[in-house]
Amino acid sequence: MRRVEIIANIASGSVGPDAPAIAERILAEHGVAGTVHTPGDDLSACLRSVIDSDPDAVFIIAGDGTARAAAEMSGPDGPPIAPLPGGTMNMLPRAFYGERSWPEAMEACLTEGAPRMVSGGEVAGRQFFVAAILGSPALWADAREAARAGKISLTLSRAHRAFRQAFSGRLRFTLDGRPKQKTQALALMCPLVSTVLDEDERALEAAALDPSNAIEIFRLGVSALGGTWRDDPSVSMGRCRVGRVWAGGRIPAILDGEPIRLEPEVHIRFRPKAFRAFALPEPP
Known part of the structure; x- marks a missing residue:
């Protein structure tokens, strides 16, 4: 590896103002040329410029949204x-x-990393590579973002709205041409993280989460903590290559940790070749 370009968002999560200097030191210690970029408001333009320069790899030190966008x-x-x-x-x-x-x-990437093709999913033209959640439970992400920003009153307001809307509307969906169904939320997991899909399987894991009351939400939460949520009676599982989801209004969603709003009708598809990751030989 001759040249690595690095994008460090020093305002993000756990990056910190010393990140550029640390990254430059690590590059120098491994004899790899490269530049550390600290984008301002126009993150998209910075990403585009770095990727178009065709380096051997692009390292992203930032949050979930930036990683997904890159x-x-x-x-x-x-x-x-x-x-x-x-x-x-x-x-x-x-x-x-x-x-x-x-x-x-x-350090691990520079010593033992190598390119690897990764599959993913797509919702309404936007890609994800770990998981997507569609439906009212995604509203809790808005409360989380407000809490991260230290806005207590906004956090409480958004948490109240999420709880109030938990059962206010259901999604309709169909996967791979199967009969239409209704659910509170639809979760889509990529082969990268699914425990029931092989990494080279050409499909997404789909889970319809349909608790009918607060007690069932609590039970589902407990089963998730124990890693047995797939066995919960309010969860139905399947595989998905293409699908369609619609609702009475805009659909709240989370793509790889990033909260967004989608149109009232969206299409889903599996992407067998989504991007090349610079990954380690042994999965964590």
Whole structure:
């Protein structure tokens, strides 16, 4: 590896103002050329410029949204992306590097990393590589974002709204041409993290989460903590290559930890070749 370009968002999660200096030191210690970029307001333009320069790899030290955007922008034909953990949830970094800090993950990538093709999913034209959640439970992500910003009153307001709307509307969906169904939320997991799919399987794992009251939500939460949520009676499982989801209004969603709003009708599809990751030989 001759040249690595690094994007460090010093305002994100666990990155910090010393990140550029630390990253430059690690590059120098491994004899790899590269530049550390600290994007301002125009993150998309910075990503585009770095990816178009065609380095051997692009290291991202930032949150979930930036990691997802970089992977989507680079795609299967662009330079490999190393999504180092710099956010709060770090969904994509954890899938590749486990619980390593970003300097530890960067060291490991430079010593033993290699490009690897990764599959993913797509909802309404936006890609995800770990998991997507569609439906009212995604509203809790808005409360989480307000809490991260230290806005207590806004956090309480959004949490109240999420609880109030928990059973206010259901999703309709159909997967791979099967009969239409209704559910409170639809979760889609990529082969990268699913425990029931082989990594080379050409499908998403789909789970319809349909608790009917607060007691069932609590039970589902307990089963999730124990890792047995797939056995909960309010969960129905399946595989999905294509699908359609619709609702009476805009659909709240989370894509790889990033909260967004989708149109009232969206399409889902599996992408067998989504992007090239700079990954370690042994999964965490």
